[in-house]
Amino acid sequence: MLKITNPANGQTIAELPDDDAAAIAAKYRAARAAQPGWAATPLAQRLAAIRRFREGIVRDLDKLAAVLTSEVGKPIRQSRNELAGLLGRIDFFLAETEKTLAPRDVFDESGMRERISHEPLGVIANISAWNYPYFVGANVFVPALLTGNSVLYKPSEFATLTGLEIGNLLHASGVSQDVFQVIVGAGAAGSALLAQPIDGVFFTGSYATGSKIAQAVGPRMIKLQLELGGKDPVYVCDDVDVAAAAASTADGAMYNTGQSCCSVERIYVHEKIHDAFVAAFVNEVKGYRIGDPTSEDSYIGPLTRAPQLEVLADQVADALARGAKLLTGGKRIEQPGNWFEPTVFANVNHTMKLMRDESFGPIIGIQKVAGDDEAVRLMNDTEYGLTAAVYSNDRARAERLLAQVNAGSVYWNCCDRVSPRLPWSGLGHSGIGLTLSTYGIETFTRPKAWHLRSA
Numbered sequence: 168m169l170k171i172t173n174p175a176n177g178q179t180i181a182e183l184p185d186d187d188a189a190a191i192a193a194k195y196r197a198a199r200a201a202q203p204g205w206a207a208t209p210l211a212q213r214l215a216a217i218r219r220f221r222e223g224i225v226r227d228l229d230k231l232a233a234v235l236t237s238e239v240g241k242p243i244r245q246s247r248n249e250l251a252g253l254l255g256r257i258d259f260f261l262a263e264t265e266k267t268l269a270p271r272d273v274f275d276e277s278g279m280r281e282r283i284s285h286e287p288l289g290v291i292a293n294i295s296a297w298n299y300p301y302f303v304g305a306n307v308f309v310p311a312l313l314t315g316n317s318v319l320y321k322p323s324e325f326a327t328l329t330g331l332e333i334g335n336l337l338h339a340s341g342v343s344q345d346v347f348q349v350i351v352g353a354g355a356a357g358s359a360l361l362a363q364p365i366d367g368v369f370f371t372g373s374y375a376t377g378s379k380i381a382q383a384v385g386p387r388m389i390k391l392q393l394e395l396g397g398k399d400p401v402y403v404c405d406d407v408d409v410a411a412a413a414a415s416t417a418d419g420a421m422y423n424t425g426q427s428c429c430s431v432e433r434i435y436v437h438e439k440i441h442d443a444f445v446a447a448f449v450n451e452v453k454g455y456r457i458g459d460p461t462s463e464d465s466y467i468g469p470l471t472r473a474p475q476l477e478v479l480a481d482q483v484a485d486a487l488a489r490g491a492k493l494l495t496g497g498k499r500i501e502q503p504g505n506w507f508e509p510t511v512f513a514n515v516n517h518t519m520k521l522m523r524d525e526s527f528g529p530i531i532g533i534q535k536v537a538g539d540d541e542a543v544r545l546m547n548d549t550e551y552g553l554t555a556a557v558y559s560n561d562r563a564r565a566e567r568l569l570a571q572v573n574a575g576s577v578y579w580n581c582c583d584r585v586s587p588r589l590p591w592s593g594l595g596h597s598g599i600g601l602t603l604s605t606y607g608i609e610t611f612t613r614p615k616a617w618h619l620r621s622a
Contacts, residue, residue, distance in 0.1 A: 169324060169351060174240035174469040174505045175460050181328060185352035188359040191319075194348040195363040198290045198317040201345035206287050206315030210268070212341070213313050214261055219340035220309075221257045224250055224301075231301075231332055233461075238328050239297055240469040240505070242460045245423055253301045257309060259587035260608065264313045267608045270617075280619040285612035287315035288390055289366035294357055294380075295330070296371040296394075297323035297471055298426045303394070304333060306591070306602040307369045308347065312337075314611040316367075317346045321360055323372075324353040325471050358383075366390065367611075371428075373525075374551075374596040392600030392610065395593065396525045397553030398432045401582055402542040402568065403444055404559035405437035412558045412580075413447035419556075419582035421455060421509055424468050425529040429554040429576070429583050433515075433522050434533045435542045441535040445513050448533065449494045452509050457500070470505040470528055479507050479528045482521045491515045491532065517548055525551070539564070543571050552594025556582040575601075 171181040186194070205213075224231065232246035241249070267285075274281035291311055295304040300322060308318050322330025334349035350356055361368065361383050367390030370380050377393040384391055401419070403412050419431035436444045460468035470476060476499055483497050496510030507528055515522050515532035522532050536542045546555055556578035557565040569577040575592035578584060585591060585603070592601035601607055 169327060169353065171238055171328060173237055174471050174473070176503045177505075178503075180237055183327060183351055186350050186356050186359075188362070191350055191356060191359040192363060194319060194350060195290065195360075195365070197345040198319055198348050201343060202287070202290055202315075202317040205312075205317055205343070205346045208315075210265060210313070213315070214264065216337075216341035217257060217261060217309060217313060220336055220342075221254060221261075223336040223340060224253060224257075227332075227336070231329070234332055235300070235326070235329050236460050236468075239300075239326055239471045240460050241423060241471075242462075242465045242468045244463060244465075249299055249301050253305055256302070256305055256587040256603075259603075260309050260313060263605055264310065264608055267605045268314065268612070278621040280617075280621075282617035282619065284615045284617065285314070285609065286615055288611055288613060290317050290319065290363075291367040291369060291390070291611070292360050292363070292365045293318050293320045294360070294368070294370040294372070295320065295322050295326075296428075297325035298423065298428065300326040300329045301333070302585070303371045303428075304330070306607065307371075308333075308337075310602075310608045311369075311611045312342060312347065314608060316611055317348075319348050319350055319360055319363070319365065321350040321352070321357055327351055368392070369600075369602075370394070374598075377598060390610075392602075393598040394428070394591070394600070394602065395596060395598035396527075396551060397429060397593065397597050398523065398525055398549045398551045399429055399554045399556075399574075399582075400546040400549070400572075401431050401434045401556045401558065402536070402539075402546060403434065403436045403440070404539070404557065404561070404564065405439040406560045407440070407558045408560075409440055409443045410447050413444055414451050415580075416556075416558070416582060417448050417451040420531045421452060421467065421529050422583060424470060425531075426471060426527055427583055429585065430527070431531065431556070431582050432526055434531060435536045435545055436533060437542075438535050438537055441533075445494070445511075445533055449511050452511055453495055455509055457506070457509070467509055467529060470507060473505045475528055476505055476507055479510070479526065479530055482519075482524065482526060482530060483510065485520045486512050486515060486532065489516070489519050491519060491521070496530070517545065523549070539568055543568055546572050550596040553597040554578065554582070556580075
């Protein structure tokens with residue numbers, strides 16, 4: 168049985184039978200048998216099914232948000248924000264899929280025509296994440312279904328109830344239970360899923376798990392896409408509105424209790440404004456309300472995973488031992504559930520775990536830098552490469568700096584942002600492959616090259 172626990176109070180809210188290896192193999196066989204028929208279904212009908220899914224999200228938004236908050240601890244307003252934000256992503260896929268899949272003639276001369284078409288991969292495994300299960304999951308299963316694939320969808324064990332809600336909505340919208348299968352379970356279920364003869368694996372999670380998946384399926388030469396972690400940096404230049412930059416970056420660091428893939432995880436500030444920025448940043452963080460995630464005015468909720476409390480405590484201890492200055496927070500909140508104080512350090516450096524290892528919680532280090540060159544060097548001093556931001560009133564300066572930063576997404580005067588129109592990708596330990604944009608539609612297909620000579 169899989170036990171579902173409310174991270175806000177430690178209470179069990181559900182116990183579900185999990186799928187064993189035999190059940191997962193049966194779900195794979197059903198998905199394999201159903202996939203050709205789904206691929207042959209006119210695209211207009213597949214689009215209509217996803218439109219009905221969107222309508223279901225709108226209709227049930229409050230209920231779905233409450234379920235999400237109950238199992239991951241996300242403050243209720245942020246749960247509703249995730250669902251509302253999902254609608255724009257669905258709209259993008261609905262608007263762009265037909266054009267993206269249309270065959271293209273790329274050459275036609277002297278009786279020889281060359282064409283590119285797109286075919287579905289087949290049966291894919293979508294092993295999804297708990298921190299944004301609607302965003303992260305839909306980045307995969309919506310375009311996968313629209314392009315004619317069947318999907319074996321394994322939600323994180325920490326967002327299983329949400330995963331089942333997604334399945335129910337899709338099935339009610341006209342996607343058959345065989346075409347979209349929800350797999351319930353933890354690590355063992357994930358391993359059993361990977362053992363099936365699937366045609367692609369799309370995983371979102373940690374670098375450690377992603378590297379194990381790569382080792383397991385690499386020799387099979389199937390499509391592998393890994394959206395992994397980040398240690399996302401921000402550089403605040405000396406020409407900014409200090410209060411505005413502090414408010415924006417504090418939100419980027421602490422939103423969703425710091426449990427976002429692209430949360431701000433380290434900040435570098437020009438020495439000319441460092442002290443003023445730190446004061447404004449700490450004041451902003453101290454104003455965040457910590458409380459019951461079902462309350463409308465709570466901004467900081469519990470951590471979803473209890474083991475992360477020890478990770479944060481270790482980073483705090485390491486930073487203090489190496490000379491960092493604790494400005495606020497720094498410890499677990501002693502009450503039922505997985506609570507940790509929003510924590511800000513100054514006087515940090517790259518010998519500290521806080522500035523090198525992914526935190527995935529409400530903790531941040533702010534480091535003083537002498538200028539742009541030092542900031543870029545430190546931003547690139549990482550194994551990750553997901554996002555990076557520069558705050559400056561000078562666009563040319565910011566773009567020059569961002570061009571030197573190794574990251575899949577870069578931001579000027581903003582952070583912690585994802586757009587369906589732009590590809591979402593990373594470098595190094597942040598993963599391989601991409602979702603979103605028209606490239607994130609094509610990724611669920613195999614391009615076929617046609618060489619057509621007239622008689």
